Each structure stands twice: as C-alpha cells, then as structure tokens.
Amino acid sequence: MYEVMKKLSGAACDGSNTKYAELFNKLDVNKDGKIDILELQQGLKAMGMAVGVGAEERIVAAGDTNKDGQLDFGEFMKYLEDHEKKMRIAFTSLDKNKDGKIESAEIMNSLKTLGINISLDHADKILKSMDADGTLTVDWNEWRDHFLFNPADNIEEIVRYWKHSTVLDIGDSLTIPDEFTEEEKKTGQWWKQLLSGGMAGAVSRTGTAPLDRLKVMMQVHGSKGDTNIITGLKQMVKEGGMRSLWRGNGVNVIKIAPETAMKFWAYEQYKKMFTSEGGKLGTAERFIAGSLAGATAQTSIYPMEVMKTRLAVSKTGQYHGMFDCAKQILKKEGLLAFYKGYVPNILGIIPYAGIDLAIYETLKNAWLQKYATDSANPGVLVLLGCGTVSSTCGQLASYPLALIRTRMQAQASIEGAPQLSMGGLFRKIVAKEGFLGLYRGIAPNFLKVLPAVSISYVVYEKMKVQLGI
Incomplete structure (x- = not known):
C-alpha cells in the first residue's frame, strides 16, 4: 500500500506533464479524456487507495472549474497543484519546532484549537494512521501521501467530524453551538457550515413534523386517555386532514435561522469572557459559554x-397562520403570554447540553481508545450512533422540564384558568399521573430521533458539496 501511495504522490508532485498524464490515464478508466466521480471511485479503489466518505464528490466539485461534473487533464493538474500547496501550508503550521516532522504533542496542541482535548495515547493512534514507516513521526512525504486524494488539508480535518456539532438536528434547540477556527472565520467557511446546518435542520424537522406534533399533543393532553402513536396520528388526520400533521412546523423551521445566528454571535461573545488573549476553551468553559449562548438565543426567539x-395543539380553523396566532395571543393574553414556560425551558438547557456533551465525549474517547488503531476516522455509522445516543440521553434528563414548558405554553388555550406555575404544574402532574406522567409523549419523541439525525446528516453533506466546503 505504501509503495502505491509513494508512486502516486511522486507522480502527482513531479512538475512535468508526463507524470501528471500517467496518473490521469490510470484514473481515466473509459479513456475519454475526462474523470468523473464514478471513475475516480473505481480508479482509487483499483489502486488500493481508501478515501473518506464523499471524498470523490468533493474532489470533483473543488477542481471542476467549468461545472460539467468532470475533471479534464488541466482541471485535474490544477487541483493537485492547489491541493499540495494547502497541504504544505498545513504541514508547516503544525510543525511547531520546524524539524520537518509532526509528533504526537504537536497533534494534541493543534486539536486544542478546536476545543478538543485528547490524551497522548489518542494522539499516537491518530499519528499511526499516517505513519507509514513506523517512526511515530510524520514527515512531509508521509503527510502528502496520506492526503493526496483526500480533500482534507490538515490534521484538524482528520478529527473535525469528532467535533460535537449541531448538524445532527433532532428538533430541539438546546445543543452547544458549533465552534469555528480562525481560519474558517477568515475564509467564510463558517457561514456556509451554518447555512448547511440550517437547511439540514429544516428538512429534518419537516420530515419528522407529524411525530413532533403528536409529542406536543400527548404532552398537553397527557391525562386524557391513553393515546398511543397510531391512534394519535389517526385522530389528528380525522380532525384536520393530512395537512394537520404538519401544523406548527412552519414556525419550527422559520425560527432556525434567527436562533442559529443569535447563538453563534452570543457564543463568540461569551468565549471572549472566559478566555484570555489567545487562550483556548476547555470542555467546562465551552459548556458554560455554550449554555449561556443557548439561553440568549432562546430568549430572543422564545415567542x-x-x-x-399553540399552533400544534390548535383545532382546525382556530388560527389562520402564524401571524393570526400571534395577534390572538397578544389581544387575549397580553405580551407576557409569549414567555409562558420560559423558566423551565431555560433550566432544561443545562441538563440537556451538559449530559449530551459529556456522553458524546465519553463515547468518542471510548471508540478512539479501543478501535482507532489504524485510523482516527470513525465512519458515518459510528458518528451517527454517538450523536444519537448522546442526544437521547440529554433528552431523557431534560424531558420533564420540556413537558412542563409545553403545558405552560398551551394551558391558556387548552386548559383555561387557573394558570399554574412551574411548581404547581409539576405537583399536579405527579399527583394525577404519577412520575411517568412527566414523560408523556416521549415515545414519538424517541421514534423521530433516528430519522431526524439521518436526514439532517445526509442533507448537511449534500449542502456542503454544493457550497464547496
């Protein structure tokens, strides 16, 4: 394998067109003078070169200047030249002691800039995924060989997918915000990632909206009968038709953009408060700054x-859209009605985000410790699994607060007076429905997690390719 990589990298990095042509011809399976995604996949596989998921699509997207979905020889050569320049810059920036080699300690320091703290043992395993000669260091040739046909340009990209990201959208807004490097901010990559994540969230929430509405209905009407998932969906369709399954989804999607923007801005401000000049956030500081940013964003979009x-629990014809709903609430209940349930909602951020982050870090470290012998790449299934489990645990911890929040938001239109406080509602639910009453509606909530995570991940990856990330 190493000899194949060495031969290929030598061909790619030699300045003569003959060497580039030799490599191009190997990949041009049908000999039409162009390389498409399928040929790139087949050619790299035939040469024994493993690349990351979606790497071929990103390579073609990066080099395809005339946007015909293929790479001709000129585009192919230009891509390799540009890519090698990026690899050289990244290698030099990581090689802090300028000895021409990257060591485990340098990998650890680099990952700290992403807010990721790993042990020396973990850094050794990441290093081994690139170390072809067994010296426990990576020189320029090994670095170039490893990344020759990988769109990742630096060591940060190897574990960037391990960064706990809000891209895995499950419909809740309590996660810790994304963190971006200075390079991402300077190049504008941050807004493309936020846009991709927002689009992924919109599609994911729309796809799972019927289950989300059913969850809200069960939370609010929990004590009235033993509605299960099937009968609940049937009742909603009977009352308002198929369209009623998506009632309230428009607001749920529209609020993604302002909430994401506010959370990102607030997170940057809180980070400055918790770090000195040039300092980096640890896990604890990141959790505190992220929780405060989440609370700030939730405050801004809580209405x-x-x-x-209100739209989700409304009957057909009760409201004529989002603005009519706002108008009726303001007229009948006043401005403060838009912040009913605010306290349990804010309190719910701490257990959700804290447990979500802690479980994710634990699962990540366990995987790296046990399985990252040849590569630090966890693969899509491991990533989705860790994100799903950590989010589910976070929901379990914060669900009673979420249920009380929803009841408080809806009681004026559903239950009428008297309007109970958070403590009053808690006592009423436990007295009438028992402790399990605090978990009404959790079945459809859990049922939507896996499809929501899967949809958001797929859409996010497709959007990244379209935006050239």
Missing part, C-alpha cells in the same frame, strides 16, 4: 416557541 406549541 416563536410559544406560537409553535
């Missing part, structure tokens, strides 16, 4: 949360 709940 939309209330409207989403």
